[in-house]
Amino acid sequence: MTVRNPGTPVSKIDRTPGGSKSREEKIVVTVRLRPLNKREQSAKDQVAWECIDQHTIVYKPSSHERVSQPSSFTFDKVFGPASYTENVYEDGVKNVALSALMGINATIFAYGQTSSGKTYTMRGITEKAVYDIYKHIVNTPERDFRIKISGLEIYNENVRDLLNSDSGRNLKLLDDPEKGTMVEKLVEETANDDQHLKSLISICEAQRQVGETALNDTSSRSHQIIRLTIESTLRENSDCVRSYVASLNFVDLAGSERASQTNSDGVRLREGCHINLSLMTLTTVIRKLSVGKRSGHIPYRDSKLTRILQHSLGGNARTAIICTLSPASSHVEQSRNTLFFATRAKEVTNNAQVNMVISDKQLIKHLQKEVARLEAARTPDPLSEKDYKIQQMEKEIEELRIQRDLAQSQVDELRRKLQEPQVLQTTESRSPIVKKCLSFSGGSSPNLIGKEPGHLEKTRNTMTRNTMGNTMRQSSTAPFTLMHEIKKLEHLQEQLGEEANRALEVLQKEVACHRQGNQDAAETIAKLQAEIRDMCAVRPAPKEVEVESGVSVNKSISANLKEEITRLHSQGSNIAELEEQLENVQKSIDKLVMSLPSNADQECNAETSLKSKNHSKKKKLLPLASSNTANRQNFIKSPCSPLSSTRQVFDSETENRAPECDDSCSNETPLVSGKDAPLKSEDGGDVSSKEGTPYRRTSSVNMKKMQKMFQNAAEENVRSIRQYVTELKERVAKLQYQKQLLVCQVLELEANEAAGYDLENDENMPEIHEESPISWTVTFREQRQQIIELWDVCFVSIIHRTQFYLLFKGDPSDQIYLEVELRRLNWLQQHLAEIGNATPAHTGDEPTISISSSLKALRREREFLAKRLSARLSMEEREALYIKWEVPLEGKQRRMQFINKLWTDPHDSKNVQESADIVANLVGLRQSGNLSKEMFELNFVLPSDKRPWIMGWSNPISNLLHL
Numbered sequence: 001m002t003v004r005n006p007g008t009p010v011s012k013i014d015r016t017p018g019g020s021k022s023r024e025e026k027i028v029v030t031v032r033l034r035p036l037n038k039r040e041q042s043a044k045d046q047v048a049w050e051c052i053d054q055h056t057i058v059y060k061p062s063s064h065e066r067v068s069q070p071s072s073f074t075f076d077k078v079f080g081p082a083s084y085t086e087n088v089y090e091d092g093v094k095n096v097a098l099s100a101l102m103g104i105n106a107t108i109f110a111y112g113q114t115s116s117g118k119t120y121t122m123r124g125i126t127e128k129a130v131y132d133i134y135k136h137i138v139n140t141p142e143r144d145f146r147i148k149i150s151g152l153e154i155y156n157e158n159v160r161d162l163l164n165s166d167s168g169r170n171l172k173l174l175d176d177p178e179k180g181t182m183v184e185k186l187v188e189e190t191a192n193d194d195q196h197l198k199s200l201i202s203i204c205e206a207q208r209q210v211g212e213t214a215l216n217d218t219s220s221r222s223h224q225i226i227r228l229t230i231e232s233t234l235r236e237n238s239d240c241v242r243s244y245v246a247s248l249n250f251v252d253l254a255g256s257e258r259a260s261q262t263n264s265d266g267v268r269l270r271e272g273c274h275i276n277l278s279l280m281t282l283t284t285v286i287r288k289l290s291v292g293k294r295s296g297h298i299p300y301r302d303s304k305l306t307r308i309l310q311h312s313l314g315g316n317a318r319t320a321i322i323c324t325l326s327p328a329s330s331h332v333e334q335s336r337n338t339l340f341f342a343t344r345a346k347e348v349t350n351n352a353q354v355n356m357v358i359s360d361k362q363l364i365k366h367l368q369k370e371v372a373r374l375e376a377a378r379t380p381d382p383l384s385e386k387d388y389k390i391q392q393m394e395k396e397i398e399e400l401r402i403q404r405d406l407a408q409s410q411v412d413e414l415r416r417k418l419q420e421p422q423v424l425q426t427t428e429s430r431s432p433i434v435k436k437c438l439s440f441s442g443g444s445s446p447n448l449i450g451k452e453p454g455h456l457e458k459t460r461n462t463m464t465r466n467t468m469g470n471t472m473r474q475s476s477t478a479p480f481t482l483m484h485e486i487k488k489l490e491h492l493q494e495q496l497g498e499e500a501n502r503a504l505e506v507l508q509k510e511v512a513c514h515r516q517g518n519q520d521a522a523e524t525i526a527k528l529q530a531e532i533r534d535m536c537a538v539r540p541a542p543k544e545v546e547v548e549s550g551v552s553v554n555k556s557i558s559a560n561l562k563e564e565i566t567r568l569h570s571q572g573s574n575i576a577e578l579e580e581q582l583e584n585v586q587k588s589i590d591k592l593v594m595s596l597p598s599n600a601d602q603e604c605n606a607e608t609s610l611k612s613k614n615h616s617k618k619k620k621l622l623p624l625a626s627s628n629t630a631n632r633q634n635f636i637k638s639p640c641s642p643l644s645s646t647r648q649v650f651d652s653e654t655e656n657r658a659p660e661c662d663d664s665c666s667n668e669t670p671l672v673s674g675k676d677a678p679l680k681s682e683d684g685g686d687v688s689s690k691e692g693t694p695y696r697r698t699s700s701v702n703m704k705k706m707q708k709m710f711q712n713a714a715e716e717n718v719r720s721i722r723q724y725v726t727e728l729k730e731r732v733a734k735l736q737y738q739k740q741l742l743v744c745q746v747l748e749l750e751a752n753e754a755a756g757y758d759l760e761n762d763e764n765m766p767e768i769h770e771e772s773p774i775s776w777t778v779t780f781r782e783q784r785q786q787i788i789e790l791w792d793v794c795f796v797s798i799i800h801r802t803q804f805y806l807l808f809k810g811d812p813s814d815q816i817y818l819e820v821e822l823r824r825l826n827w828l829q830q831h832l833a834e835i836g837n838a839t840p841a842h843t844g845d846e847p848t849i850s851i852s853s854s855l856k857a858l859r860r861e862r863e864f865l866a867k868r869l870s871a872r873l874s875m876e877e878r879e880a881l882y883i884k885w886e887v888p889l890e891g892k893q894r895r896m897q898f899i900n901k902l903w904t905d906p907h908d909s910k911n912v913q914e915s916a917d918i919v920a921n922l923v924g925l926r927q928s929g930n931l932s933k934e935m936f937e938l939n940f941v942l943p944s945d946k947r948p949w950i951m952g953w954s955n956p957i958s959n960l961l962h963l
Ligand SMILES: Nc1ncnc2c1ncn2[C@@H]1O[C@H](COP(=O)(O)OP(=O)(O)OP(=O)(O)O)[C@@H](O)[C@H]1O
Pocket: 033, 034, 035, 037, 112, 113, 114, 115, 116, 117, 118, 119, 120, 121, 216, 218, 219, 220, 221, 253, 254, 255, 256, 324
């Protein structure tokens, strides 16, 4: 039995109408506000949030506070501090969870800051869902249910099996083209009943990584996913081969946390870094999905969490998210971020469908029945007709053999009698025996006389009739003539036997050939061609980048800038689409390769033989030079392809055409050259070219050659497509590079602007800014916030953060800088997630980057700033800062303590602003000349280079500080 999510092979999914209707549905988002906990109460924390009705939660500012941020949020349901988990389950997630009983995948998430109540809520929800599942099973006796469970946690970006924790293994994620992301070797147990299931769930919970932090004594340090796979089949209806199968995921995420609040260091700090990194990816995925799935690349692959949950985020599942909040005013920023996340999540649309699979066991049963039924009602098909004819012929041969033996015995008898001439004379005049025996007219072999159609039969009948006629006429003549006739008869019989055997052989080969059919390959090729055609449509016409000499003309600067920015946007999505298409083609090719008969060894042989072929031959067979788009229509022609328009490739016109020069051949010559095509058989057999079929008439076709030719053609196709895809991939890479060049051009234009041109007053300002200044302001805020959060999770230099933060304050011309910074940080985040704690190998002089190296660099920078503190500020100024930033005046290492508080909370705008001011002051950024946009020259590094990011921008400030 196979489960669709993740992973039912498409071939097993029921596609019958009504079998798997998909429905679009938004993620169900609920919010749960817990009561103040003891810690918060003893710290005299205030309640900052209130649920004013069943759908709305509002911020309650203190009397002197001025609120600039949104303060009211609406969701599918909100639950106040007095609510029970049962309410959250019944009104918030029950419907989603129980869909799994009907074959719809479902996922329930808990998301929120550390200690906000995720685990508390998820435990209750899981318990209640299990109770309801078994209640449903009891109430549905007509169905047979099977429940399996697996549990995993993602700890420090490693996947661990919670039902097999002894192994201590980090499980690998595998990408299956059909099944999606799979967790390798994850143990799956079958639950015998509800008690057994509950005990397995508690095993998972007990194995999960938990640690103490300043905010939670039992803080979950990993993301936990418990997956139930529920399968059900109708018991009685023996004709029903389909079952419902769905997975139900209970996901208890680790909580986002600020190091400053959890006071974490060492192991906890590292855990926190990983938690924040993966939650950041989850946020990005949700943000991108919330603006529509067509919003370009969704970075599922940037974290293991989003990879594993890909289906639940915008895919084939119903999803409910419970966002948990602390009501305390000390956590207002974190709570607000959770609510922003929840608001985004509300906009994400999933596409759930009923997963019906066909169980192998039931399918076999069903097929056996079908076979029996067909046997009973046996209708003759072409194959059995041939078998029947062969049997008939065999019978006839047998009859002939008997007659021959009879004739032989009579000849012997005659011979014997010839030795007694007198006896013979008497016998001949009296006995009609010989005459009778040799006169086997139609009566003894009715089938032989003209009853069967076809060449073989006709020939044989003619021969038989002649023979019989002669025999009858001469039966009473001299013994010598009789002997001669018998010999002739024997010879003809032999011939007949041989011909029958040959016919049998041909028929068998033909049947084998039909069975082999190569239909899969033909279908795949058809699909490929369609995909490649799509790709051609998607591929943007690359535009040459020319930095005109007339850039100095102010008008053209703006027009150029506008055009290039628009183009950058359009190219971004085109490239993503193209990349996606290429992936599809690559998959199809792999599938096609797999479908080729005895693929591995044949391909190897074909490769070797291809290498040995000369250059011009290669050109002829692979006519896919990147410039040659016209030829793309031809390259899939093969005898197995339905696209070869009833195999025109073999028509007489083509078969007789001599290869022309290389160039023209590359345009005109079909993939299978005249030499390879089976135009003339070696034994000179005729080829039926009238209907354009490559098959010779049955009796003379060279089947072996045909099969070989099929394989060769299919292999050539695959090679051609591969080459073509490789070329397209190269082009995508070039396009990326070109895009980066364009960014350079835009910057150059901006530099010109800085040199005196007033873009803001120009009428030709890019439309996006001019038309919607408000939307740019919103985008700017969002992007900057995202950048600030990414700086934090990627441990970016705080001097860099300061520079960037102070320089780019929302001017429309900042857009490109923000976009580039975001791109870099996203790459860096992905890189850190991939590399984890591993220390990458040094390559030449290049510095390497990992979480630990970044943390080290950040520490050095803070030490440097701590030293600058005494140099730049007086004692009084320093002490004022210590008081404001709550650094004990008597404590040791006050400077370091103070510096360690800077840039520590990306969600606290005050912390960010003040940190930037202080760092700018310490390193003298505000002094004239030290802070200008021109210092942010873009230094493009392709992500594929996997070079360390370090600054990303070529940054003169690092020179300034001699860092
Ligand atoms: N709704 C609630 N009512 C009463 N107590 C609650 C509620 N929610 C949480 N708590 C209590 O708050 C504490 C923290 O809860 P919990 O461990 O579930 O938080 P968490 O979000 O899972 O934290 P972390 O991310 O650190 O694992 C626990 O002691 C729990 O019992």
